[in-house]
Amino acid sequence: MKILLVASEVTPFAKTGGLADVAGALPQALAGLGHDVRIFMPWYHAVSEQHPATETLKLALKVEIDGLRRSAGVRRGCLGDIPVYFLDYPEFFQRQGLYGTPAGDYPDNAWRFGLFCRAVLDALPQLDFQPDVLHLNDWQTGLIPVLLRSELKADPFYAGTGTVMTIHNLGYQGLFPPETLAELGLDPALFHMEGLEYYGRLSFLKGGLLFADRITTVSPTYCEEIQTAPFGHGFEGILQKRRKDLAGILNGIDCRQWDPERDPALAAPYSAAHPEGKERNKQALQGRLGLDEDERLPILAMITRLATQKGLDILEAAWPRLLRRPLQFVLLGDGEQQHREFFKKLQNRYRGRISITLGFDDSLARQIYAGSDLFLMPSHYEPCGLGQLIALRYGSIPLVRRTGGLADTVRDADQEPGGNGFVFGPPTADALLRALDRALRRYRDASGWSRLVAGALREDFSWERSAGRYVEIYQQAREAANSRAKDN
Ligand code: ADP
Numbered sequence: 001m002k003i004l005l006v007a008s009e010v011t012p013f014a015k016t017g018g019l020a021d022v023a024g025a026l027p028q029a030l031a032g033l034g035h036d037v038r039i040f041m042p043w044y045h046a047v048s049e050q051h052p053a054t055e056t057l058k059l060a061l062k063v064e065i066d067g068l069r070r071s072a073g074v075r076r077g078c079l080g081d082i083p084v085y086f087l088d089y090p091e092f093f094q095r096q097g098l099y100g101t102p103a104g105d106y107p108d109n110a111w112r113f114g115l116f117c118r119a120v121l122d123a124l125p126q127l128d129f130q131p132d133v134l135h136l137n138d139w140q141t142g143l144i145p146v147l148l149r150s151e152l153k154a155d156p157f158y159a160g161t162g163t164v165m166t167i168h169n170l171g172y173q174g175l176f177p178p179e180t181l182a183e184l185g186l187d188p189a190l191f192h193m194e195g196l197e198y199y200g201r202l203s204f205l206k207g208g209l210l211f212a213d214r215i216t217t218v219s220p221t222y223c224e225e226i227q228t229a230p231f232g233h234g235f236e237g238i239l240q241k242r243r244k245d246l247a248g249i250l251n252g253i254d255c256r257q258w259d260p261e262r263d264p265a266l267a268a269p270y271s272a273a274h275p276e277g278k279e280r281n282k283q284a285l286q287g288r289l290g291l292d293e294d295e296r297l298p299i300l301a302m303i304t305r306l307a308t309q310k311g312l313d314i315l316e317a318a319w320p321r322l323l324r325r326p327l328q329f330v331l332l333g334d335g336e337q338q339h340r341e342f343f344k345k346l347q348n349r350y351r352g353r354i355s356i357t358l359g360f361d362d363s364l365a366r367q368i369y370a371g372s373d374l375f376l377m378p379s380h381y382e383p384c385g386l387g388q389l390i391a392l393r394y395g396s397i398p399l400v401r402r403t404g405g406l407a408d409t410v411r412d413a414d415q416e417p418g419g420n421g422f423v424f425g426p427p428t429a430d431a432l433l434r435a436l437d438r439a440l441r442r443y444r445d446a447s448g449w450s451r452l453v454a455g456a457l458r459e460d461f462s463w464e465r466s467a468g469r470y471v472e473i474y475q476q477a478r479e480a481a482n483s484r485a486k487d488n
Contacts, residue, residue: 001474003030004131006040006120008113008140009098010084011257013047013077016098016360017305018251018386019137019168022218025254027082029467038129040120042093042112043075043086051077054086059126063118065111066183072119074127085127087119102337110176113204114184117143125157133162133474139174141165142208143184146196149211150187159485162477164470165212167205169383170226170233171309174204198234209238213477215246216470218384219405223248231381247473250408251384252463253393258369260394260457265366270395272457275450278370278395285371288364289355291328298443299328300436301372301396303365303387306335306343306358311378311401311427316342318429325433325440329354330368332361369394373449374439378424378432382406388421392456397421399439401432409461413452414438420456 009015011024027037041047054077061072073088087093092112100106121144124130136144145163152158180202181191190196196207209215217223223246225231227239239246256262260278261271267284270277279295286293300322304310315322316339323329331343331354343356357364369375375391377400384405388398397413398421400406406423413419422442424435443449 002131003037005135006141007137029463039084043088045094110180113140132478136165139205142204145211146207162481163212164214165208167217175201213480219408220248221407222383222404249469255462265363281370292352298373300374301330302376304333306333306339312339314378332357372396389461395453395457
């Protein structure tokens with residue numbers, strides 16, 4: 001099958017969160033199954049700095065945004081054997097951030113990603129790549145199914161192209177003022193409650209949810225949750241209506257990219273067969289972060305976007321009771337101002353006991369996964385969560401709230417034989433601390449803890465199984481597109 005994955009971030013080129021990991025790993029698993037997979041993403045400043053060796057293709061893309069015909073280019077690079085096309089439009093994408101600055105989103109994000117969506121569809125005929133399926137991801141790509149089902153409805157090039165929209169996080173809906181519709185050259189007739197309107201604003205994501213042939217999200221539990229009011233962000237009605245076209249497929253991780261046996265960022269390699277190296281990584285982490293070098297104290301770590309979704313308010317409410325426990329605490333994160341401020345204030349306190357790093361740092365993240373004992377994710381909601389999967393792969397035991405993909409991947413070790421972590425339900429500091437106390441009790445039982453770590457190091461979160469499920473969905477989307485083409 002010919003598959004084009006379109007995403008606003010792809011590892012190793014640009015990343016703010018789990019979407020990038022998925023967009024980088026799934027295509028490689030699909031290619032492994034014998035499919036012709038390609039990727040399309042924007043040519044950001046960060047990509048041009050770190051991956052300059054790309055070829056500029058001779059394409060002439062003309063996209064009209066805000067009444068101006070804009071000429072964009074396409075570059076071609078690769079991810080292993082997979083071709084990666086980059087949309088090159090410096091005015092919109094040569095900036096420091098992907099979506100904004102710490103002060104907030106870029107004000108022209110609708111134009112940036114509106115142009116991206118139009119340009120992708122403009123480029124494919126010129127690239128002579130006619131996909132059987134377009135796999136779209138999150139709001140940044142949500143206008144693609146809209147354009148295919150409106151302006152390009154009768155275009156023979158796309159007659160057999162199915163679309164799959166994956167929701168990585170329903171909390172980000174791509175909402176813009178209503179006049180954006182005209183600026184992006186979209187049909188004003190689309191702006192109504194059954195169309196792209198979301199409480200008086202234009203929603204890119206809603207376009208994707210209404211017009212894609214199939215919708216997926218990244219775990220079975222989140223798939224059920226988003227059909228209910230507390231998790232649906234107002235989209236629960238559409239999702240219930242489309243439940244026959246909706247599936248939850250658990251993310252995997254790229255086990256070559258995340259491999260404690262071969263990770264050059266680590267102080268020492270280790271594996272299920274040779275777990276000894278993990279201790280060296282703990283010492284190295286304590287040294288690097290200025291923590292007391294005490295191997296008896298467990299390190300509780302968090303690597304996260306600083307967003308309320310991640311349950312930072314629960315952690316903040318548990319503070320400083322949490323620190324009365326015998327542990328060290330490490331946080332690496334970046335994001336919302338209110339949480340940055342909370343942790344910034346802590347930066348120079350509790351010396352030797354805690355370490356707070358504000359920023360995005362892939363190599364430090366790897367050292368924390370490897371050097372920590374417990375990995376905290378108290379999320380209010382979590383579509384899948386990759387942090388807990390990477391933590392398990394590195395033998396750091398997850399302590400999570402029971403929601404979304406966390407509920408599907410972490411089994412409480414006190415409740416289930418073969419459990420791999422510690423789980424709590426209520427979104428409260430007390431519940432978090434109770435689960436933490438259970439984890440600390442287990443930690444004091446050295447042989448019980450070693451068994452838990454050994455079990456984590458042996459778990460399999462590779463993409464192969466989930467990639468097969470995506471192929472089934474792609475086939476369904478293609479059939480839907482073909483039968484629509486016949487009816488037209
Ligand atoms: P989300 O996509 O909601 O941010 P996930 O758990 O699915 O959460 O994925 C987060 C990914 O981003 C993981 O690979 C994690 O290691 C990485 N990550 C998050 N914050 C940072 C950071 N500050 N520095 C380095 N890596 C980070």
